[in-house]
Amino acid sequence: MRKISRWWHLSRNFQEDKNKAAALKNAYVLLGKHQLELAIAFFLLGGDTTSAITVCVKNLGDEQLALVICRLVEGYGGTLERYLISKFLLPSALAKCDYWLASVLEWMLGKYSQAYLRMLTFPTGSLNSKCIFSSLQPAFLDPNIGDFCLMLAAKTTMKNAIGEQNAASLSRWAILMRATALSRCGLPIKFRNTTSEVMAGWLTTMATLFAD
Numbered sequence: 001m002r003k004i005s006r007w008w009h010l011s012r013n014f015q016e017d018k019n020k021a022a023a024l025k026n027a028y029v030l031l032g033k034h035q036l037e038l039a040i041a042f043f044l045l046g047g048d049t050t051s052a053i054t055v056c057v058k059n060l061g062d063e064q065l066a067l068v069i070c071r072l073v074e075g076y077g078g079t080l081e082r083y084l085i086s087k088f089l090l091p092s093a094l095a096k097c098d099y100w101l102a103s104v105l106e107w108m109l110g111k112y113s114q115a116y117l118r119m120l121t122f123p124t125g126s127l128n129s130k131c132i133f134s135s136l137q138p139a140f141l142d143p144n145i146g147d148f149c150l151m152l153a154a155k156t157t158m159k160n161a162i163g164e165q166n167a168a169s170l171s172r173w174a175i176l177m178r179a180t181a182l183s184r185c186g187l188p189i190k191f192r193n194t195t196s197e198v199m200a201g202w203l204t205t206m207a208t209l210f211a212d
Contacts (some may be wrong), residue, residue, distance in 0.1 A: 005122060016197065020045070020046045020047050021046070022046075023042045023043075023045040023046035024042070024046035024047075024048055026034040027039045027040075027043045027046060027048070027051070028040045031055065031059070035056060036059050036060045037060070039055055040052045040056060040060070040069075042054050043055065044069070049070075049080055050070065050080065051100060052066075052069060053066040053069055053070060053080065053083075053084055054088075056069065057084070057088045057089075062198050063089060063092075064086070066084055067081065067084060067089075067090070068115075070084055077108070081108075082109060083165070085108060085109055086109065087106050089101075089105055090102060090106070090109075092107045092189075093105060099118050099119055100148075101152075102118040103115045103148075103152075106118055107152070110155050112152070112155070112157055112161045112162065113158070113161060113162050114157045115151050115152060116149055116153065116158070116170055119138065119145050119148060119149050119163075120149075136210075142181055143177075143178045143181040143182050144183070145177060145178075146174045146175065146176075146177035146178025146198035147174075147178060148171065149173070149174035150171055150174035150175060150178070152170075152174075153167050153168075153170040153171040153174055154167075154171060156175070158170075171201065
């Protein structure tokens, strides 16, 4: 009987408001019975996508499914995806100290400079803080972080967001982080090559600033 009743519900036209309301009612009943997958399905049929992705993350613990639903409903970068990232994914990444994931999520939100700062593992908006100059930062211990930050700084979207000159400064800073990390890893040759890149970048900048 349960299967017959379920198929009867699914055979309805969910473009009609009364059937959407019935679907939402069933969704809450199923949620109370901990039938999470079915609850998500009925939330979608009822047009409440926000509740569907919330159940995916908070109850089912499936963040990837929530992201897939957002992409299927609205496509890449839609309102639902931004809600999912801001409300659930980014806070979760920060709570786990996963600065790699936090950086990617900030980038997906279009917060390009924040994506860079997340890799330095201190709060966004503190670019001028003294903590950025501390060589004890994890960014000065892992050369991969410097490489990743250099890639971010070279992106056209980053340059458009903060300007060419600021992006160039971030690039040099990324190279310096990489050089310091390589030196601490006992790779002096790569350290010297990277340091040469830093000096070449500074000389180019100075020549541009003082050109007639």
